[in-house]
Amino acid sequence: MTFKSLGLSDAILKAVQKKGYNNPSTIQIKAIPLILKGEDILASAQTGTGKTAGFTLPMLQILSQQSRWKRRPLRALVLTPTRELAAQVYANIKEYGEFLDIRSTVVFGGVNQKPQVRALRNGVDILVATPGRLLDLHSQKAFSLARIEILVLDEADRMLDMGFLRDIKKILSFMPEKRQNLLFSATFSKEIKKLAGSFLHHPKMIEATPENTTAEKVNQKAYRVDKSKKTTLLIQFILEGNWTQVLVFTRTKHGANKLCKKLLTAGITSAAIHGNKSQAARTKALAEFKKNEIRVLVATDIAARGLDIPLLPHVVNFELPNVPEDYVHRIGRTGRAGASGEAISFVSQEEKTYLKDIEKLLDQKIETENVIGFEPDNSQNKVDQSSQKGSQQKSNRRDGKKKYYDRTKKNKKRTNFNNRNR
Numbered sequence: 034m035t036f037k038s039l040g041l042s043d044a045i046l047k048a049v050q051k052k053g054y055n056n057p058s059t060i061q062i063k064a065i066p067l068i069l070k071g072e073d074i075l076a077s078a079q080t081g082t083g084k085t086a087g088f089t090l091p092m093l094q095i096l097s098q099q100s101r102w103k104r105r106p107l108r109a110l111v112l113t114p115t116r117e118l119a120a121q122v123y124a125n126i127k128e129y130g131e132f133l134d135i136r137s138t139v140v141f142g143g144v145n146q147k148p149q150v151r152a153l154r155n156g157v158d159i160l161v162a163t164p165g166r167l168l169d170l171h172s173q174k175a176f177s178l179a180r181i182e183i184l185v186l187d188e189a190d191r192m193l194d195m196g197f198l199r200d201i202k203k204i205l206s207f208m209p210e211k212r213q214n215l216l217f218s219a220t221f222s223k224e225i226k227k228l229a230g231s232f233l234h235h236p237k238m239i240e241a242t243p244e245n246t247t248a249e250k251v252n253q254k255a256y257r258v259d260k261s262k263k264t265t266l267l268i269q270f271i272l273e274g275n276w277t278q279v280l281v282f283t284r285t286k287h288g289a290n291k292l293c294k295k296l297l298t299a300g301i302t303s304a305a306i307h308g309n310k311s312q313a314a315r316t317k318a319l320a321e322f323k324k325n326e327i328r329v330l331v332a333t334d335i336a337a338r339g340l341d342i343p344l345l346p347h348v349v350n351f352e353l354p355n356v357p358e359d360y361v362h363r364i365g366r367t368g369r370a371g372a373s374g375e376a377i378s379f380v381s382q383e384e385k386t387y388l389k390d391i392e393k394l395l396d397q398k399i400e401t402e403n404v405i406g407f408e409p410d411n412s413q414n415k416v417d418q419s420s421q422k423g424s425q426q427k428s429n430r431r432d433g434k435k436k437y438y439d440r441t442k443k444n445k446k447r448t449n450f451n452n453r454n455r
């Protein structure tokens with residue numbers, strides 16, 4: 034299969050060739066012809082499958098075929114959950130559209146609004162945006178969504194995880210009913226299916242990887258590790274394995290900072306990337322990581338979404354995510370665009386249930402082993418448990434009801450806590 038046979042124009046083929054792509058990826062083969070026909074799409078595709086080109090190439094072609102405008106109305110909107118992904122999609126649109134008369138821009142929070150407003154007022158065909166800043170600028174009348182012909186929701190599952198559902202609905206209300214809708218998501222929850230049902234018109238379903246599966250070429254392994262020994266083990270793996278580019282996930286922002294400090298003390302160049310860092314700091318850390326100037330990037334789930342780091346060889350789950358779908362996203366950072374990669378998880382005693390949840394979601398067992406000297410220290414627990422057994426039994430009976438109540442409350446809070454802290 035070639036890009037030409039998918040029906041793409043010469044100007045787009047030239048840009049694709051310049052990028053050095055020889056053959057279209059599975060998602061591109063499936064999505065491009067359907068999008069060119071004007072169909073709505075519901076696509077299951079992780080980052081790393083080439084999904085951005087999958088929607089950008091046909092979108093550029095459709096927009097460039099239409100007559101010239103005196104003053105360009107905004108005709109296509111790409112919504113992404115994070116600033117990084119927005120910047121990345123925008124960079125791709127620029128590259129793929131290099132030989133076309135198409136103007137685009139990107140808006141996201143955390144940076145000065147003025148240049149964004151100026152770019153929008155000059156007239157653009159395509160806008161890439163995160164929902165919050167988009168609504169902010171829309172309320173200032175910096176642009177109109179009344180002429181939108183194509184809407185792309187990229188990483189829709191993450192947008193819902195981040196609580197953007199209300200924003201998305203509001204944005205949809207500013208657009209004309211008649212338009213082409215493309216929805217991309219790595220995982221498919223009930224909520225995503227409901228959202229898809231609410232605005233897609235007879236969508237064609239396409240899949241680059243089956244639902245909730247991880248990239249085939251990713252070698253996944255888990256190690257049972259005592260919580261207090263995780264940092265030492267990570268340092269050992271990095272140094273002994275001579276790993277040069279490692280993406281490490283922690284569950285919280287505080288955890289990311291703490292780990293980063295310890296790695297630096299051990300002489301391993303690293304930076305942390307999370308929601309409390311300024312946009313400038315995040316961009317700098319990512320650029321340095323990509324250029325191999327730093328060895329380790331420690332990230333929380335939200336900050337790492339959509340990062341395009343080609344050929345990333347190692348991903349480490351320093352802590353397992355308590356939302357199992359996040360595991361799929363995390364390890365989607367390795368084994369990208371056909372390359373193979375390794376995803377390692379450190380599992381402490383308390384995280385065993387998270388591992389089970391992940392295995393259930395993937396319908397796959399993850400190979401798990403011990404590393405001598407780093408195993409969870411159960412012996413201490415046993416001593417504590419036996420000495421406290423008598424009095425514990427009484428207090429267990431007393432606390433039984435309360436504990437059940439606390440657990441239920443905790444489960445309910447799980448997702449909210451997760452989103453606030455990463």
Ligand code: AMP
Nearest residue numbers: 054056057058080081082083084085370
């Ligand atoms: P994406 O899933 O859109 O984030 O793309 C993942 C990576 O694959 C990016 O670095 C793209 O530049 C690259 N890529 C996209 N399409 C192709 C292709 N057909 N051949 C090789 N690499 C590609």
